[in-house]
Every structure is written in structure tokens, then in C-alpha cells.
Amino acid sequence: MSRDYQAFLATKRFGYGARPGEIAAALPDPVASVLAQLDGYNPDAGPDDDLPGQVEATRHFFAFRDARGDFRKQSELKGPARDAREKELFGINPIYTVYSAEVLARARLAASSDRPFIERLVAFWSNHFCVAIDSDAIVRLLAGNYEREAIRPHVLGRFEDMLLATRRHPAMLAYLDNDKSVGPNSSFGKRTGKGLNENLARETMELHTLGVDGGYDQGDVIELSRILTGWSYEGPRGDEPGRFRFHPNTHEPGIRTLLGTSYPPQGEEQGIAALADLARHPATGRFLATKMVRHFLGRVPDGGLIDRLAATYAGSDGDLGALTRALVAAPEMWEPAHAVFISPFEFLTASTRATGLELNETEVARVLRIFGQVTWQPPSPAGWPDAPDAWLAPDALMERLDWAQRVAHLVPVPDDVDAFAADILGAAYDGDTRLAVTRAETRQQALAMLMMSPGMQRR
Amino acid sequence: MNVCDYSRRQFMVGTAGLVAWAYQTRIAAAAPGRDPRLLVVNLRGGMDGLGAVAPVGDPDYHRLRGEAVLSADDPAHGLPLDDLFVLHPSLPTLHGLYRDGHALIAHAVATPYRDRSHFDAQDVLESGAAAVGQSHTGWLNRALAALPHGESIGASPAPALSIGAQVPLLLRGQAEVMSWMPPGFPAADGDLRARLLDLYRHTDPGLLATFEAALDLDRATGGEMEVVREIRAVTPDLKGPEMLARMTARTVGKLMVEPGGPRIGSMEILGWDTHVDGEPFDARFVRQMARLDRVIADLHTNLAPVWDQTVICLMTEFGRTVRYNGAGTDHGVGTVAILLGGAVSGGRVLADWPGLSEAALFENRDLRPTLDVRTLFKGVLADHLGLSDRVLAQTVFPDSAGAKPVRGLLQG
Structure with a gap:
């Protein structure tokens, strides 16, 4: 496994895709570049945005609901007229405003x-x-x-x-x-x-x-x-x-x-x-280890990886930091599978990291809805699927292409798209993709091709 | 705390149309020489069965809903069905199909679910289970899985294509399923598509197969922008939910007619949660009915070449309270289900009418269900697709042996 390709994997398999310069920075020691992200992480860190705590948000919601309920009991208005008056009096229901703010902050x-x-x-x-x-x-x-x-x-x-x-x-x-x-x-x-x-x-x-x-x-x-x-x-x-x-x-x-x-x-x-x-149950350690491997690698390799990770889990009394470090350090996790078709949120984020696209509430919600992954709305308690091709479907792929063309016209495209693509995809910028990018008719088309290339769509 | 219904209602108002179907052509289990089509239309939000199909011959109907009632006396207030029932006046296409014998209305139906949460009621309606949370797959998918597999649409079948997000529970499960939604972004130009196809041809067989299927799909539906153009040619300025619903209906129709196209599908029409503006002549309710009628007309037009082999099931997770709440109606149990299509033995209302007297109401507020909606679905799956009673009672609708299929719903 070449170090070049590992540097790509460091940003993609263990990240959300590279920003300019990140693959180059990972190149000297790709594994260490991932592990370093775990060092000194402040567990209380999170979005800087001003987001309400659970009591504040809940109190606000109940107050809104009560006030609106009282209004509805006494109001003579009906239909759209009542809706409009409610909006004037009480604003938008906090369940929507808080949710949208949280989704944007996360993205x-x-x-x-x-x-x-x-x-x-x-x-x-x-x-x-x-x-x-x-x-x-x-x-x-x-x-x-x-x-x-x-x-x-x-x-x-x-x-x-x-x-x-x-x-x-x-x-x-x-x-x-x-x-x-x-x-x-x-x-x-x-x-x-x-x-x-x-x-x-x-x-x-x-x-x-x-x-x-x-x-x-x-x-x-x-x-x-x-x-x-x-x-x-x-x-x-x-x-x-x-x-x-x-x-x-x-x-x-x-x-x-x-x-x-x-x-x-x-x-x-x-x-x-x-x-x-x-x-602490041994079945839990095995279950979690298997699920992590499947998520990050797209498959569960033969051999003793799951046993080793389950042992790490048991030996550390269920320390997820230890489990995660063992996962990243495992050679099996750096094999070139290049198999997982990334999820909509990963594609949105990879595109944003690569191009510097400005996100706003409307665009984030719209993109994720159209791509089929409304934030925190998985289809069942089992969550979003981890199967490598779970997101690969004709209509979905076409929507990604349509959006890629749109993004290419929203962001400033670097003058040297070829060099930019090499920077973002590293070793995944193969000869065919380079040909497609460099032969594009316009720089916008070149960027759209880059966003839709296998190196971008898979990890 | 019961805030559940509230959030669901708000959420559903803004959601787009969706169509999903199985990757399967001929239904080999069906009778020889037939090539049946089955489309399930989910009216999400809980349609007011009494507002759509009113029992004007029941004196208690006038007592309970006197403020706004349908009537057989005037076409502006109702379209006659039989001695007991009248159809909402904004459903003329449905009425025409009924008179032609191509529409059957079942009244006082419900799933086995008796509470009033959208989330749970839809779970039961779509999973086909007897209670909430018992299955993460849908009855229509399990029916498909019980049929022999056919070939995919287009020349190059893509690999497994089921993804939860885009596929409603009704069609989730083992059998491979595809989905289509009205276009989200302006379509990428043809040159970009051609170049991407070429890149995938040289780099990635999986992406190539999927992208080829996407291009096939685009051709089969006539292209997303073409759909918009065609609808706007008839109805200029159409947009919003109705545009989405009608694009969906048109796409479904086109696909299901194709010789290699899907034979089983589902689509959704939203906006039925009429707590407000929900009396039969309120603007919103009339708009909902008119929209449904135009979707039915679109389906009828687009499915015309195969109409005599088509069954369309209209279903909704529950009905509404029999009394108005001052502005509309709240969630209630019993409602209607409707079968459409040339294969349907229609022109009748199927109802063991429970009446609307105080004693007859369910929990003193709802239409009492007298027909398990699963028995209708089972009747259609048995007679249209040839599924056995045993498969229907064990696999498709688990533990439903007591809910026998209603026979004679279809022609012949």
C-alpha cells in the first residue's frame, strides 16, 4: 500500500475529504495524521454557534405551544389568516428554528x-x-x-x-x-x-x-x-x-x-x-468493534481484527478512545478497498471542504433532503445503513450530478483545476480522472467532473 | 406527554411526492397472458373518509356534521354513489370511474391499529404487521419477494438498490427497489452527462451501471424537465405540492406502461391532516380533493394502454373524528380505502356500515371500523398477483390468518 494512497485514505476513510493542503500534510505519516486528531481533543468542544441547552429549548417550546394553544381557543380566525396571525404573534415554532440551526452548525x-x-x-x-x-x-x-x-x-x-x-x-x-x-x-x-x-x-x-x-x-x-x-x-x-x-x-x-x-x-x-x-458484556465489545470496522472500511476483513479490537475494548473497560486508536492503527483498515459510496452528508461535507462552498440553512436542508438523508431522520432505530452501496441508486446519483453542476457555478473555481484536483484527491486522482478534468470544456465543468469522480464519491 | 401528532403534522405539509417501485417486470405468478400492474397510493396524514365519501343516507351524519355536509341533491354539493353514500363534488374523475365500474370504495375500514399517532399508524399500515414496531420491512416488498424475479428496466441493471431514505416502509425489504423523486436541482447538461458516463466507463463499473440506469430512467420518464414542460403546457403556473404530485403520477404512469418497466409501485400524496380548514367546503379540503382527482386523472391517462390490467389502491393511515373541532377534524380511526383500475370490479361501495349513532361510534368520537384494510390488500394480492392465502397470512401480513382476503374485488 503506497503512502500516497494512505494519505488520501487518511482524509477520506477517516475524515470528510481533504481541504486544500491536507493530503500533502498527511503524506509524511498518514496513520499519525489521523491519530494526532485524537490527541488533546476537548470533549466539551462542539459547534461555536449559539445553540440552546435542553432546558432552555424545551422551556421555550412549551411556552410557545401554550401561548399558541390559548390563542387558538379564543381566536375567530381560520386557515391561512390564522396561521399568518400566529406567525406575527409567536414567530416560528422553535422546533423548526432550533433544529435548522443545529443542522447548519453540525454541517x-x-x-x-x-x-x-x-x-x-x-x-x-x-x-x-x-x-x-x-x-x-x-x-x-x-x-x-x-x-x-x-x-x-x-x-x-x-x-x-x-x-x-x-x-x-x-x-x-x-x-x-x-x-x-x-x-x-x-x-x-x-x-x-x-x-x-x-x-x-x-x-x-x-x-x-x-x-x-x-x-x-x-x-x-x-x-x-x-x-x-x-x-x-x-x-x-x-x-x-x-x-x-x-x-x-x-x-x-x-x-x-x-x-x-x-x-x-x-x-x-x-x-x-x-x-x-x-x-461490559463481551458481546457488546464484539458488536461495537464489528460495527466500527464495517462503517469505516465498508467490510469486515478476515483474520483476527475483530478479536483484537474486542480484546482492546474489554481490556480498557470499554474505553472508546483505546478502541478507536486500535482501529486506526490496524493495518487492515488501510487496505485499498475504495469501495464505499459515500453518504449524502459525507458528499455535502467533502464538497464543502474541497471548494469552500458557503453553507446556509436553506441549502443544507435542501441538499440533504433531495439526496435522501434528512439530518437525524433515519428510517428506523437501526439508523442509516452502513452497507458499501447503500446509497448508490440511479436517481440519487443523478441528483448528485445536478448539484455538482450547480456548485461549480456557485464557488470560485481555481485557475489551475488540474493542480487543485491533485491537491484534493491525491493518489485517487488517477489518469482517467485527470484526463476527464483537464479535457473539460470549462473550469466549471472540470470541477463538476472532479466532484463526481470515483475518488470523490467513494472512500 | 403527547406532542407527537403535532410534529408529524407540521412535518408532512412540506414533504415532496415520492414514487418507488420494484426492480421487476413480468409477474410470473399471475394468470397466463396477463401482465398485471399494482400501484399503491399512500394518502399520508389521515384522510377524512366522511368528508370524501359521505353517508348522506345516515340521519346521524346530518346530526354530527350539520354545519357542513355533502348532499346528493346538487352536483356542487356531492356526486351520488348509491342510496347511502355521496362522493365529494371535487372528485369528478373518480366519480366517472365509479360509474364505469372501475372504482370500488370500501368504507369504515382501518388497520388493526386503534390509537391515533400518524407515526405509529403509518408504521402499521405500511409494515402490514398487527401492531407498531414489529417489522422494519413493508408488506408490498414482502409480496414482491414472494413473487419470482423478473428483469430490470433498461439494458444494464444496477446492483442492489434499496435505500431506506428514499423508499417508504411499504416497499422496504429484501426485494430490490428503486425510487424517483421530482427533480431537486436543474438537470446537468447533456455534455456533462456524456463525459461522466465516459469517465465511469474507464474507472468504476459500479458507478457506470448505476449511472446508465439513471440515464435509462431519465429516458423512460421522458426526462425531468420534459415532465415539467408537458404538465405546464396543460396547466401553466402549476407549482408546489400539486406539481410534485402530478409529476409523480405522470412518471409512475409512464414507467408502468413501459414493456420493460416496473409492475408494482407506490406513490404518496401528502396534506391530509386537516385539523384546520378541514370541513368539506373549506378551501384547503377542496384543494386536497381536487388535487387527488387530478392525480387520478393523470394516472388514468398515462396508464390507459394497460388500464384493464391495472389496480390502484388508495389508502390512508386513519380517518378523522366524526365531529368537527371548530375548524376541521382530528385524528380518528375508521376511514375509506379505494380501489381503481380496469381490473377492478367496481361501481359499488363495500361497507358493513356501522352507523353514526352515539352507541355505534368508536370511543364516542370515531367511525367504527368494520373492515380490516389488510383483507382488501390480501384480496388484491391474491386475485391480481396470484399470491397464495398461506403466503399472505404468514409472510405478507404476519399472523393475519383471521383476516381473510376479500374475494371478488376484481373482474372475472
Whole structure:
């Protein structure tokens, strides 16, 4: 494997594509250029934008909803006239304004970051623990906050902490219905006859920790859902709306047995202990290692890579920093697969990093909608697919071409497109692509060809 | 906390039309000599079945909806169907098909789902499961997977083509599926396309196959810009959701007529969540009905060469409350489903009418469902595509042996 090609992979397989100069900078030691992005990373870093915290956003949303509800009760207006008056009085619903601001901040950060690998990790774990904005207004409102506060701080930390943080965030609690789950024998359950919702417990084991073949059964799902009853968040009348709260009055009392381990009745602590054990389970280490390899490489290679990574996970007590470093250091991860057709967000970001395209809320939302990857709206709790060709479809490819032509007319195209292409694609700028770029009729057409070339579309 | 419905409603207003179909031509399981087409049109948002097809012969209808009711007495207020039902006056094309025997309306239908969240109701409607969250694949895809595979459209089939984002749950699953959405950006020029095709030919077989399929698709649909031109020639200044819906209808029609084109597809029309401006003669409701009627007309026109082998299922995740909320209607259980096409044995309303008396209502607010919508789908899949009762009861609609297919929905 040539070092030239590894330098390309450093920016693409472990990043969002090169900005001018980045491949050249990675060339002396491509592996080190990726690992260096992990050193000194401040886990509290994130978008600089002024984005609301979960309580502030939630309070604002509830206030908006209440005020508008009152107005609707007394207003004589109907239809568009009422909509217009509401907009005058109350502005746009914060679930849209906050969401759009979060989406733009995320796209800008990925496009401008000096640590693009960190941004890839954030996106990976955010997809692993995905929520979907079309499930509930609270999820739309707080999906960005969820990624910033429950995912981002832990991408190089302990998996257990991320598992816990995601299970304590209102976006996840609402998305997987734990806010509606009631222990039938809790005081509230006995009074109302309400019961369990197994959704969060099931996905916790199937998708987030053990994996579907991780050795649990339906009895374990029910036990974990009992354990997690009471895990919810403060509603409109709470002191801190949107903040995680354990509600003892909906928590199922009693000793629980999960995967053969018994957990005494300790309220919230029962769940914390059970989640810690799930995080430490050997099946979890293997499941996470396999998923990371598949995501970044596009396939799972033969040989002992997964065993080694699972051992690193177990030996470090679930330290994702250690797991990530071992992943990057593995020679298998630098094999020339060149196979994965990048996702819409990756293509948007790679284009932005290469060309310096200015992003705004409208363009980001439009591009991702048309390309089929509305931010934080995956098709199911399993998240966006990782299969190498999952995004490769005729209509989608044509839309990318149409957009590439558009971008080529929006950004200043460098005078020497040939040199620019070599700078951006490095060793992936092969003879055929060079011919296509240099023979283009106009510099705009040359840039569009570069954006659509296999070196740009694949990693 | 119940904020779910709220966000869903807002979200759906702005979403574009979508068509998806299986990468499959002839349906070998069907009767010899037939080449059946099946299109499922999902009316997302919960269409008011009582607003579209009103039981004017039921005295309680007037009691509950007296503020704004359809009527058989005047074509401006309703188009007669039978002694009990009247069709919304903005559905003349549908009415014509009904009179010709090419439209069957089933009333008081519902999925097995009895709550009122769009998200969950659509999950049940599209997955074909008996409850929420039981399947990540759709019934139409499982029906496809149970049929023998055919050839793809165009000369160069692309590899596996299923992607969640662009494909609705209804068509998600094992069987390969393609999707098309109305154009997002102005089309790249022909020279750029030709050059890119040449680059892929020299560098990347996977991208080449996909791009060739994209160009085939573009030719088969006549090109995105051509679609816009054709529609604007008839309806100048058309834009927004109606433009998207009609481009989608036209594209579906063109593709399904092609000798090598898809035989099974789905498309969506949004905007049915009429909490506001949702009484039958409110501007928005009338607009929705008129839009649906024009989409039906577009489908009828574009599918004309194969109309006698076509079944179109119009479905919606639930209906609306029987009483108005002051401006429109809220989510309610029972509603209508409609079958269209030359293959349909239509000209009738299929209903075990539960009535609208206080005692008859579901939870004192909704039309009580008396027909499981899965039994309609099963009847169509059995008689149109030749799927066995066993496959339908186990694979396509899991654990639905109790919901027997309705037979006799189709001609012959």
C-alpha cells in the first residue's frame, strides 16, 4: 500500500475529504495524521454557534405551544389568516428554528474542522444511538442537543458513559417511548392501569449493546424494560422542563434478573447497574468493534481484527478512545478497498471542504433532503445503513450530478483545476480522472467532473 | 406527554411526492397472458373518509356534521354513489370511474391499529404487521419477494438498490427497489452527462451501471424537465405540492406502461391532516380533493394502454373524528380505502356500515371500523398477483390468518 494512497485514505476513510493542503500534510505519516486528531481533543468542544441547552429549548417550546394553544381557543380566525396571525404573534415554532440551526452548525463544523475524524466519530455514534425527528416534537427540538451533549463528549470516553447519557436524554426517551412506559405495579401503574413499553429496552440490547445475536431473549427485554421504568424527563410544569428525571412513582418495584444477573430494587441505581453490565458484556465489545470496522472500511476483513479490537475494548473497560486508536492503527483498515459510496452528508461535507462552498440553512436542508438523508431522520432505530452501496441508486446519483453542476457555478473555481484536483484527491486522482478534468470544456465543468469522480464519491 | 401528532403534522405539509417501485417486470405468478400492474397510493396524514365519501343516507351524519355536509341533491354539493353514500363534488374523475365500474370504495375500514399517532399508524399500515414496531420491512416488498424475479428496466441493471431514505416502509425489504423523486436541482447538461458516463466507463463499473440506469430512467420518464414542460403546457403556473404530485403520477404512469418497466409501485400524496380548514367546503379540503382527482386523472391517462390490467389502491393511515373541532377534524380511526383500475370490479361501495349513532361510534368520537384494510390488500394480492392465502397470512401480513382476503374485488 503506497503512502500516497494512505494519505488520501487518511482524509477520506477517516475524515470528510481533504481541504486544500491536507493530503500533502498527511503524506509524511498518514496513520499519525489521523491519530494526532485524537490527541488533546476537548470533549466539551462542539459547534461555536449559539445553540440552546435542553432546558432552555424545551422551556421555550412549551411556552410557545401554550401561548399558541390559548390563542387558538379564543381566536375567530381560520386557515391561512390564522396561521399568518400566529406567525406575527409567536414567530416560528422553535422546533423548526432550533433544529435548522443545529443542522447548519453540525454541517459547518464538519466542513471546517481540523479534526474531521472526530466529526466522523460523532456522526458514527450518533447514528449508532440514533433518534428520529419525525417521531415526536421533542425529538426534533432536541436532536442536535442530544448529539452535542449525549454523544459528542463521550466519543473518546467510556462507552458506558455514552450508553447512560443517551438513555437519560429526552430525545432518546421520547423517540423510543420510555417516557410512556409505566411499571404495572408502580403506584402510578396501579392507579391508571398503564403498562410497559418495551421499545427502549429492546433496542438497547438489539441495536445499542449486545447485538441481535448477543444472547438475550424476550424475557430479558421485559426485565430491562421494567428496570428502565421511571426514566423520563420533566414536563411543562417541572422546574427544569426537558431535564432527565427518575420518577419513582412509575418505576416497577422489585428484584430483576437480566441475563442471569440479579439486580436488587434500588430505583434508578438498578438501571445504572444493569446498563454498566451491558456495556461490559463481551458481546457488546464484539458488536461495537464489528460495527466500527464495517462503517469505516465498508467490510469486515478476515483474520483476527475483530478479536483484537474486542480484546482492546474489554481490556480498557470499554474505553472508546483505546478502541478507536486500535482501529486506526490496524493495518487492515488501510487496505485499498475504495469501495464505499459515500453518504449524502459525507458528499455535502467533502464538497464543502474541497471548494469552500458557503453553507446556509436553506441549502443544507435542501441538499440533504433531495439526496435522501434528512439530518437525524433515519428510517428506523437501526439508523442509516452502513452497507458499501447503500446509497448508490440511479436517481440519487443523478441528483448528485445536478448539484455538482450547480456548485461549480456557485464557488470560485481555481485557475489551475488540474493542480487543485491533485491537491484534493491525491493518489485517487488517477489518469482517467485527470484526463476527464483537464479535457473539460470549462473550469466549471472540470470541477463538476472532479466532484463526481470515483475518488470523490467513494472512500 | 403527547406532542407527537403535532410534529408529524407540521412535518408532512412540506414533504415532496415520492414514487418507488420494484426492480421487476413480468409477474410470473399471475394468470397466463396477463401482465398485471399494482400501484399503491399512500394518502399520508389521515384522510377524512366522511368528508370524501359521505353517508348522506345516515340521519346521524346530518346530526354530527350539520354545519357542513355533502348532499346528493346538487352536483356542487356531492356526486351520488348509491342510496347511502355521496362522493365529494371535487372528485369528478373518480366519480366517472365509479360509474364505469372501475372504482370500488370500501368504507369504515382501518388497520388493526386503534390509537391515533400518524407515526405509529403509518408504521402499521405500511409494515402490514398487527401492531407498531414489529417489522422494519413493508408488506408490498414482502409480496414482491414472494413473487419470482423478473428483469430490470433498461439494458444494464444496477446492483442492489434499496435505500431506506428514499423508499417508504411499504416497499422496504429484501426485494430490490428503486425510487424517483421530482427533480431537486436543474438537470446537468447533456455534455456533462456524456463525459461522466465516459469517465465511469474507464474507472468504476459500479458507478457506470448505476449511472446508465439513471440515464435509462431519465429516458423512460421522458426526462425531468420534459415532465415539467408537458404538465405546464396543460396547466401553466402549476407549482408546489400539486406539481410534485402530478409529476409523480405522470412518471409512475409512464414507467408502468413501459414493456420493460416496473409492475408494482407506490406513490404518496401528502396534506391530509386537516385539523384546520378541514370541513368539506373549506378551501384547503377542496384543494386536497381536487388535487387527488387530478392525480387520478393523470394516472388514468398515462396508464390507459394497460388500464384493464391495472389496480390502484388508495389508502390512508386513519380517518378523522366524526365531529368537527371548530375548524376541521382530528385524528380518528375508521376511514375509506379505494380501489381503481380496469381490473377492478367496481361501481359499488363495500361497507358493513356501522352507523353514526352515539352507541355505534368508536370511543364516542370515531367511525367504527368494520373492515380490516389488510383483507382488501390480501384480496388484491391474491386475485391480481396470484399470491397464495398461506403466503399472505404468514409472510405478507404476519399472523393475519383471521383476516381473510376479500374475494371478488376484481373482474372475472
